[in-house]
Amino acid sequence: MSDKIILTIDGQEIQAPQDSTIQQVLESINKPAPLICAHEATTPEGLCRQCVVEVEGWRVLAPSCVTKINEGMVIHTASERVIRSRRTILEMLNASVDLSEAPELQEQMDEFGADRERFPHAKTREQEVKDDNPFFVRDYEKCLMCWRCVQACGDDIQYTYSISVGGRGFESKISTFFDSPMPETSCVFCGNCVAVCPTNALKSKTEFFMEQGLDYDEIRREKRAEKKKMGGGK
Amino acid sequence: MQEETFKDYLGKIAPRGRTMLLPALLEAQSVFGYISKEIATEIGEALKVPFADISGVIEFYSMLFAEPTGETIIRVCTSPSCSARGGKDVHQQILTELDLLKDGATADGKYFVEHVQCLGLCDKAPSALVNEISLGEITSEKVFDPQDEVKTNIYAKDPVITKRIGKVDPYSLNDYLAQEGFLSFPNALQIGPEKMIECMADSGILGRGGASFPTKMKWEGAANAEGEQKYIVCNADEAEPGTFKDRIILENDPFTVLEGMLIGGYAIGASKGYIYVRGEYPKVQKTFQAAIETAREAGYLGENILGSDFDFDIELRSGAGAYICGEETALFESIEGKRGFPRLKPPFPTTHGLFQKPTVINNVETFANISLLFRIGVDAYRSYGTEKSSGPWLFSVSGDIAKPGIYEITSPTTLRELLEQAGGMRDEKNLQAILLGGAAGKFVHPDQLDVRLTQEDARAAGLTLGSGAVVVLSEDVNLKETLADLGHFFAHESCGKCYPCQLGTQRQAEILDRNLAGSPLNGDFSRLEDVGWTMTDASLCGLGQTAASAVLSAMEHFPEQFGAEK
Numbered sequence: 001m002s003d004k005i006i007l008t009i010d011g012q013e014i015q016a017p018q019d020s021t022i023q024q025v026l027e028s029i030n031k032p033a034p035l036i037c038a039h040e041a042t043t044p045e046g047l048c049r050q051c052v053v054e055v056e057g058w059r060v061l062a063p064s065c066v067t068k069i070n071e072g073m074v075i076h077t078a079s080e081r082v083i084r085s086r087r088t089i090l091e092m093l094n095a096s097v098d099l100s101e102a103p104e105l106q107e108q109m110d111e112f113g114a115d116r117e118r119f120p121h122a123k124t125r126e127q128e129v130k131d132d133n134p135f136f137v138r139d140y141e142k143c144l145m146c147w148r149c150v151q152a153c154g155d156d157i158q159y160t161y162s163i164s165v166g167g168r169g170f171e172s173k174i175s176t177f178f179d180s181p182m183p184e185t186s187c188v189f190c191g192n193c194v195a196v197c198p199t200n201a202l203k204s205k206t207e208f209f210m211e212q213g214l215d216y217d218e219i220r221r222e223k224r225a226e227k228k229k230m231g232g233g234k
Numbered sequence: 235m236q237e238e239t240f241k242d243y244l245g246k247i248a249p250r251g252r253t254m255l256l257p258a259l260l261e262a263q264s265v266f267g268y269i270s271k272e273i274a275t276e277i278g279e280a281l282k283v284p285f286a287d288i289s290g291v292i293e294f295y296s297m298l299f300a301e302p303t304g305e306t307i308i309r310v311c312t313s314p315s316c317s318a319r320g321g322k323d324v325h326q327q328i329l330t331e332l333d334l335l336k337d338g339a340t341a342d343g344k345y346f347v348e349h350v351q352c353l354g355l356c357d358k359a360p361s362a363l364v365n366e367i368s369l370g371e372i373t374s375e376k377v378f379d380p381q382d383e384v385k386t387n388i389y390a391k392d393p394v395i396t397k398r399i400g401k402v403d404p405y406s407l408n409d410y411l412a413q414e415g416f417l418s419f420p421n422a423l424q425i426g427p428e429k430m431i432e433c434m435a436d437s438g439i440l441g442r443g444g445a446s447f448p449t450k451m452k453w454e455g456a457a458n459a460e461g462e463q464k465y466i467v468c469n470a471d472e473a474e475p476g477t478f479k480d481r482i483i484l485e486n487d488p489f490t491v492l493e494g495m496l497i498g499g500y501a502i503g504a505s506k507g508y509i510y511v512r513g514e515y516p517k518v519q520k521t522f523q524a525a526i527e528t529a530r531e532a533g534y535l536g537e538n539i540l541g542s543d544f545d546f547d548i549e550l551r552s553g554a555g556a557y558i559c560g561e562e563t564a565l566f567e568s569i570e571g572k573r574g575f576p577r578l579k580p581p582f583p584t585t586h587g588l589f590q591k592p593t594v595i596n597n598v599e600t601f602a603n604i605s606l607l608f609r610i611g612v613d614a615y616r617s618y619g620t621e622k623s624s625g626p627w628l629f630s631v632s633g634d635i636a637k638p639g640i641y642e643i644t645s646p647t648t649l650r651e652l653l654e655q656a657g658g659m660r661d662e663k664n665l666q667a668i669l670l671g672g673a674a675g676k677f678v679h680p681d682q683l684d685v686r687l688t689q690e691d692a693r694a695a696g697l698t699l700g701s702g703a704v705v706v707l708s709e710d711v712n713l714k715e716t717l718a719d720l721g722h723f724f725a726h727e728s729c730g731k732c733y734p735c736q737l738g739t740q741r742q743a744e745i746l747d748r749n750l751a752g753s754p755l756n757g758d759f760s761r762l763e764d765v766g767w768t769m770t771d772a773s774l775c776g777l778g779q780t781a782a783s784a785v786l787s788a789m790e791h792f793p794e795q796f797g798a799e800k
Binding site: 036037045046047048049050052060061063066068081084085087088089091092093095096118119120121122123144145154161162163164165166167168169170171172175176177178179185186 | 271274284285286287288289290293294296300556573578580725726727728729730731732733734736737738739740741744748755761764765767768770771772773774779
């Protein structure tokens, strides 16, 4: 069924099933490209470009997660262009977003020699935590716009469509209808968005309270009071 | 009253669903001055669009507002051509006169002022759009008493594409017919789709939207693609700073573009065409809508056109302020009622285009060339231009030049000769640089003027003609300011989808601002290089891939403009 084709990765000749993406082949030889936006539960959109590799003869770098392999492709996973892009993406991201609770990103910054202070005086996504429901908080200062929460809320998991990508360019953000608090949207508090968030921008209320030093009884009281305020329906 | 009329309108469009989202939002914006939560709710319910998505769409397009604006909306252009000719000063004067500290509405709700990116009036810089009236050579007086009087000059030794301009009434089908109009489509009918595509291949015609992609490849791909429903789309989202040729064609000779679309529809087997006109071109929209209706009445659109078994109709869609929607797949998303995010490619539009159906999307000038080709034939068409850049080519010339306007070139011409045709430098100033190909193009050094304006020569010189924008910058222009303007342009227009562009355009603008302010940081040169090459190499679409093109070329030719140590 699946015909094999031959390609070259970092000088090594590889046989791989025809319909594979570059990333699938890289995984099969234990050399996966680094990923930021991808998640097994959500549709790849090729947003972060962290998985780019250099394909000989191509004008631009190819995102491994969504690029299908071709016969005779010659791929370089650690060329100067690849490393520069990966390092710079991390440096630009770290200048904009609070990645302190994203251990995988911290590891990548070490791996690619990213200078955490590369862009001084850069505009950041600094903003107040949105705390408007008993189940989770939204700390968008930590949001790196991977879209996973929007995808989980929509076609990939829940079909609820409470959130969308808003704004544009650097000012992009995850937003609700006219910025409504979550309880006023179609949200059913399924928690799928929290589960797929890579940076703790979405955090369960219990975890949020624990970080503030509340004990079990205090957390229970707080959450009960908030649920009462919300009207109990949900 | 208004409320009721709007409800009727929504009722009428509701069966078409989400594709009507942008038209509905634009209608609401025009009727109510902004889109309130209540109106957005009604729209969402009527078109069955999730509410959160409606906010997402409103926030994406800069001509849509969720807050009240003003009775008169004044949009002042501050992109490079206008900025170089005082656009920012006039913008400031207008704010001062209206007692505004920054862009926004006056307290009495009479005026709303904002500075915007290119309005396609570059030859009349500085320019503004006051409600639906385009203004050139603006002063603050002109803006408060707007008169529709912009008239672009057309220069052609041997007018071919531009030959009807100024000689026909754009609203008159009879004028068009009297000037060899609707001669091409009957020729196409006669030879049939297969021969038509051969003809396209033989003509060597290249797309005029900026990428110079062989048009025949698109047509062939879509003609061979499986599927009953196919589409022809005309990309009239001209927004590349310094480019205004598509506006000129559409305002003056709309039927030629309409006929080109008709020919394309017949070649690939499409029964429906869309033309997507940028929101900043209200006059184009009005002219082309009239052309559609006139053509329909005369039987050039509709069923069994000219007695054939071919049915075809065209729908006009308005953009709403988003440069990215000139990217073909972003344009499809926009027609589908979504944020204008470019799609991953493959799959390509020829098999998965508008509504995921096989689609050919070509630029306005390309369709005008198609009309021409099927009227005069391959040999005559090839008598213009060169072997590899066949046919006539339009250039939009603006900036510090004596005779700004549209230049039609039918035989090989160097950049130096073009500048001479255009009367040389304005006020006999010295040339500092030319921005060739618009914001997505590159700076040309005065040493490079002998390059011929063909695809092959430009490429060999490491340049790009892009959409044919030639922005002439004299010694008086502060190049650092031009660079900062370009930085702001891309930061404003990045859609935000992929990280290199979303973050890179912002970082690039910050560094260029510091450079302009005379306070660069050590290492800014290499920061700009890393940001620039990362955007060029790793971005998802053409916007990000060219967002650093001009800056990187300036770093090569004018390193002294970047003060900091490496």
